[in-house]
Amino acid sequence: MQPRTLYDRIVDAHTVRRLDDRTGPGAEILLYVDRTVLNEYTSPQAFSGLRDKGRPVWRPAAALGVVDHVNPTAAARVAAMPDPGGARQVAYFSENCRDFGIELLDVLHPLQGIEHVVAPELGFVLPGMVIGAGDSHTTTYGALGALGFGIGTSDIEHYLATQTLVYRRQRTLRVNLDGTLPPGVTAKDMVMALIRRIGADGATGYAVEFAGTGITALSIEARMTICNMAVECGARGVVMAPDAAVIDYLRDKPRAPTGALWQAAAAHWLTLRSDPDAAFDREVRLAASEIEPMITWGTSPDQAGPIGGRVPDPQAEADSGRRRDMIRALAYMDLVPGATFAAIPIQRAFIGSCTNARLSDLREAAAVLRGRRIAEGVRGMVVPGSSSVRRAAEAEGLDRIFVAAGFEWRQSGCSLCLAMNDDVLAPGERCASSTNRNFEGRQGAGGRTHLMSPAMVAAAAVAGHLTDVRALGREA
Amino acid sequence: MQPFLRVTGPAVPLPGANIDTDVIMPKQFLKGIDRAGLGDGTFFDLRFTGSGEARADFVLNQPGWADARFLVVGPNFGCGSSREHAVWGLLQLGIRAIIGTSFAGIFADNAANNGLLLIGLPPEVLAEIQRVAADPDRNRLTIDLPAQVIIPQPGPEIPFPVPPLRKAALVRGLDAIGTTLDDAEAIRSFEAAHLAAHPWLA
Ligand code: SF4
Numbered sequence: 001m002q003p004r005t006l007y008d009r010i011v012d013a014h015t016v017r018r019l020d021d022r023t024g025p026g027a028e029i030l031l032y033v034d035r036t037v038l039n040e041y042t043s044p045q046a047f048s049g050l051r052d053k054g055r056p057v058w059r060p061a062a063a064l065g066v067v068d069h070v071n072p073t074a075a076a077r078v079a080a081m082p083d084p085g086g087a088r089q090v091a092y093f094s095e096n097c098r099d100f101g102i103e104l105l106d107v108l109h110p111l112q113g114i115e116h117v118v119a120p121e122l123g124f125v126l127p128g129m130v131i132g133a134g135d136s137h138t139t140t141y142g143a144l145g146a147l148g149f150g151i152g153t154s155d156i157e158h159y160l161a162t163q164t165l166v167y168r169r170q171r172t173l174r175v176n177l178d179g180t181l182p183p184g185v186t187a188k189d190m191v192m193a194l195i196r197r198i199g200a201d202g203a204t205g206y207a208v209e210f211a212g213t214g215i216t217a218l219s220i221e222a223r224m225t226i227c228n229m230a231v232e233c234g235a236r237g238v239v240m241a242p243d244a245a246v247i248d249y250l251r252d253k254p255r256a257p258t259g260a261l262w263q264a265a266a267a268h269w270l271t272l273r274s275d276p277d278a279a280f281d282r283e284v285r286l287a288a289s290e291i292e293p294m295i296t297w298g299t300s301p302d303q304a305g306p307i308g309g310r311v312p313d314p315q316a317e318a319d320s321g322r323r324r325d326m327i328r329a330l331a332y333m334d335l336v337p338g339a340t341f342a343a344i345p346i347q348r349a350f351i352g353s354c355t356n357a358r359l360s361d362l363r364e365a366a367a368v369l370r371g372r373r374i375a376e377g378v379r380g381m382v383v384p385g386s387s388s389v390r391r392a393a394e395a396e397g398l399d400r401i402f403v404a405a406g407f408e409w410r411q412s413g414c415s416l417c418l419a420m421n422d423d424v425l426a427p428g429e430r431c432a433s434s435t436n437r438n439f440e441g442r443q444g445a446g447g448r449t450h451l452m453s454p455a456m457v458a459a460a461a462v463a464g465h466l467t468d469v470r471a472l473g474r475e476a
Numbered sequence: 477m478q479p480f481l482r483v484t485g486p487a488v489p490l491p492g493a494n495i496d497t498d499v500i501m502p503k504q505f506l507k508g509i510d511r512a513g514l515g516d517g518t519f520f521d522l523r524f525t526g527s528g529e530a531r532a533d534f535v536l537n538q539p540g541w542a543d544a545r546f547l548v549v550g551p552n553f554g555c556g557s558s559r560e561h562a563v564w565g566l567l568q569l570g571i572r573a574i575i576g577t578s579f580a581g582i583f584a585d586n587a588a589n590n591g592l593l594l595i596g597l598p599p600e601v602l603a604e605i606q607r608v609a610a611d612p613d614r615n616r617l618t619i620d621l622p623a624q625v626i627i628p629q630p631g632p633e634i635p636f637p638v639p640p641l642r643k644a645a646l647v648r649g650l651d652a653i654g655t656t657l658d659d660a661e662a663i664r665s666f667e668a669a670h671l672a673a674h675p676w677l678a
Binding site: 089 | 559677
């Protein structure tokens with residue numbers, strides 16, 4: 001047999017049948033999907049479609065429902081949603097999960113959280129799986145050796161009714177990240193550097209495998225940050241070969257297999273890798289040692305640069321389309337060419353989202369904030385990625401560090417990452433944010449988002465403006 | 477879904493790379509449990525001011541481009557969030573096809589599942605269509621999917637590629653789930669073997 005990539009191996013192992021006579025990229029197949037995670041805002045019309053046609057859910061136990069996008073994150077948890085739309089979605093979601101036999105983690109559930117944080121911490125995602133789910137950041141699961149990708153509502157319905165998707169094979173892109181990250185530089189900076197390098201459409205049409213010593217040196221949570229945000233350069237699916245660190249991460253997770261089944265599973269998982277001479281359609285190489293703390297200055301995640309830089313000048317951009325996009329972005333962001341990034345003042349600081357609100361992220365931010373106060377005029381919020389993360393952080397006293405520094409210590413949810421609840425930027429407010437999208441209006445109409453690592457958000461909050469966390473130093 | 481055969485109407489230029497689904501359908505329109513009312517939300521912040529007035533400078537609010545049927549867009553259109561509301565809203569606004577160079581993956585699948593035709597063309601061909609769309613005297617096009625051609629008036633026909641299965645589904649307005657369920661036996665036997673080989677997934 002021809003040498004195959006890990007992506008090809010997983011897709012082959014899940015092919016129910018071919019739908020055309022092609023074999024390579026672009027071939028259509030009927031793909032078996034092992035599991036999905038559902039949320040309250042992309043699933044309602046899928047369930048309505050099933051109801052209209054009288055179709056059952058093929059395998060209810062293979063789905064998990066989580067309320068995360070619309071719920072408030074105020075410290076006192078209540079079941080009620082503050083707005084009628086959110087209330088209707090949550091009510092319909094719970095009705096659907098009940099009627100179709102799907103497990104639901106609702107707002108008051110002790111395991112509630114952002115779907116991409118909750119599913120791995122439960123052990124619901126296992127290596128070798130295919131997971132298609134109604135949220136683009138489903139790519140997160142690549143960190144565990146599962147092929148994860150986002151789907152729309154029609155495909156959620158298709159999955160629920162058939163356990164399969166009509167799937168188009170992607171081309172393959174391997175991103176090789178070798179070497180060691182400098183101190184103060186994180187996985188977030190790695191993925192932001194990649195997106196800046198290849199562009200917001202750099203991986204469009206590709207499934208991405210991340211490989212190299214720069215990846216294997218990372219914790220599983222840090223790897224999730226990379227796989228999560230890889231969708232911002234268009235990756236239509238992400239995988240990393242599972243290694244001993246993945247096995248360690250999964251051991252004793254509540255839903256992971258146990259006993260003899262665990263032994264068999266773990267042995268199988270360690271065989272999941274690309275064949276040594278497998279050919280990728282494209283390869284990209286980055287040196288981890290050359291990466292610096294990154295920030296975005298524009299309204300697309302590839303409009304980014306190292307914190308030591310300056311706002312670029314559109315007039316220096318040769319491509320007229322890119323020049324027009326830059327001019328528009330700078331007008332929206334209210335920035336002038338040549339200004340140093342480190343002088344950009346902020347009014348809001350947000351530590352949260354499925355990219356960067358796991359325990360290790362909160363630890364990194366707290367390490368910067370310990371013994372410090374956020375600047376006058378800055379409102380800081382910490383929204384843990386899950387209720388479990390929140391409890392674990394409290395158990396080691398991180399909440400007290402955040403509160404002493406002047407941050408709000410909130411309940412879990414998507415929150416200001418997409419501002420579908422009551423956590424919203426006012427027009428013109430500028431936010432240092434550990435999230436994944438700096439799109440126009442993403443955090444609120446007219447709001448201005450600068451993406452960066454949680455430690456960089458903490459440093460910006462203390463300084464009152466964007467700043468290099470390495471200059472601030474740490475007191476951990 | 478509505479079959480796509482031959483559609484005629486104005487094309488609208490919407491240049492700019494990476495127009496994301498947050499811009500196409502802002503979050504305040506994602507609070508429904510059905511598909512109603514999304515036409516109003518489409519490009520909301522571009523079409524309307526904070527106080528709800530139409531922005532005169534936005535192309536869809538200008539007379540030459542009212543009743544648009546086609547968008548002519550920049551690279552990586554539809555990137556970002558998986559929200560299918562973006563596709564539903566575009567269709568409710570009357571858009572039947574989008575012509576560009578590249579489209580984000582989830583958006584492209586959502587479009588295919590709803591009968592919204594996406595046409596990817598080389599940049600130099602797209603540039604010509606951008607010029608046509610920008611001129612309200614010339615911006616009426618016909619798109620013939622069975623023949624796979626864009627017909628400007630006047631001007632030579634422009635052929636475009638479309639994957640055969642997608643074309644068949646669009647032309648016939650197929651229900652993909654019904655078609656897949658015809659394969660239920662194959663899925664069931666695949667599943668039995670798959671779970672037997674990987675019992676920890678059962
Ligand atoms: S945290 Fe943000 S990116 Fe992640 S699932 Fe929620 S809204 Fe989407």
